[in-house]
Amino acid sequence: MLTWHDVTRFLETGNLKPDRVVEKTDAEWRLHLTDEQYRVARQKGTERPFSSEMCSLFEPGLYACVCCDTLLFDARHKFDSGTGWPSFTQPVKENAIAYHGDNAYGMLRVETTCNTCGAHLGHVFPDGPKPSGLRYCMNAVALVKVRDADAGLGSEGEGR
Template identity: 75%
Template sequence: MLNWNDVLRFADAGNPTPDRVVRKSEEEWKAQLSDEQYHVTRRKGTERPFSSGMCSLFEPGLYGCVCCGTLLFDANEKFESGTGWPSFTQPVKANAIAYHADRSHGMTRVETTCNTCGAHLGHVFPDGPAPSGLRYCMNAVALKKQAASLEKATFGGGCFWCTEAIFRELDGVHSVESGYSGGAVDNANYRQVCSGSTGHAEVIQILFDPAIISYRELLEIHMLTHDPTTLNQQGADRGTQYRSIIFTHNNEQRQIAEDLLASLKDGFRDAIVTQVAPLETFYKAEDYHQDYYNLNGGAGYCQAVISPKLRKFREKFKAKLAS
């Protein structure tokens, strides 16, 4: 989950790398966009407040960049800010948005642009609701509503390098972030969590399309790709930070998790010790932990632990893999 410090860091030190880049000439943008869309997105204009019905639209869905189609926001992160512009608390992915210091009009603000095509979207402010405290104040004409809606799932099952590598390969999974949850220390770092003193577990947070892969299917994969019967331990990794846990985002997820655990209890020789708890706050881990296996595949831990686990996973769940 991004916070104001992340926003300031991106605006000051450089933005995250986008998944892709789209560049067009001004003539091509003009031919593609309406006059107002072009004025806002390519000339950094601002639409009139309360001029769009999108402000009061809260039905499920996704919002993409009107210029390049890149997914930017999920309706689940939308809230009524009373400002006259659509407002969100988080982008769908940390690298979907780029941030730039804006000192125009005698103010100091942080401009937001599409990290794929550079389209001006609006600004972000540190006066949004908890837990992120962010308000992405967007021009409605810069966004295009899409029918699908993404959901989040948060699991812990040992070292997050392992679990992240597995879930990144599934069809319907939009993104996976490693992080910490379930403890009592705000913004804990890796060293603190590894000490076992914070109460946090190493977890992954998955953004997925339920039309392609269901929450129950994700849970089944989670339960069958780690040992849910060893208390505070996965292999050689020991400590409460490696506990088996399912953090639920709503009551429906809680019920699905409890039903699944009940249905699996006779399938294991030992008792399942997996915890089910409501998610309070997810703290994204340091950048060097993200996509660790793909970026460090030759490292000893990756070769000895993650690669064999991935091979078993791919064979067992090959029908669920992204093409």
């Protein structure tokens, strides 16, 4: 289980190696994504809080990156943070997420990206529930919900 100590260690020493890498041109991403998905995932935007039904969706399933289909989160680790964005306590694998320092807007935060394709997902904070204490605060438009690991993704996801 990842903790805030692990997240800060990744910031200092570097992220874990991803299982695979997906690279596309800007034009290819634009063709694949909606305008809002592109703005958030490829340009590091943020969706409006409480703009997605995903915040209140708590049925079993897995969440994958909207850009490359890499599995990122399991609904068993999802919780209602009250922030207006879907929140999780853990990624499905330690190397699914990459961590980057973000000092935009005059505050120090930890940005989370898909470790496979670099899509901006949101941020992680050390104020989540026990036992991990982590709150992965994600943009819903950067995620796609799938029923299970066999829903057309395979065990690691298939790049689009």
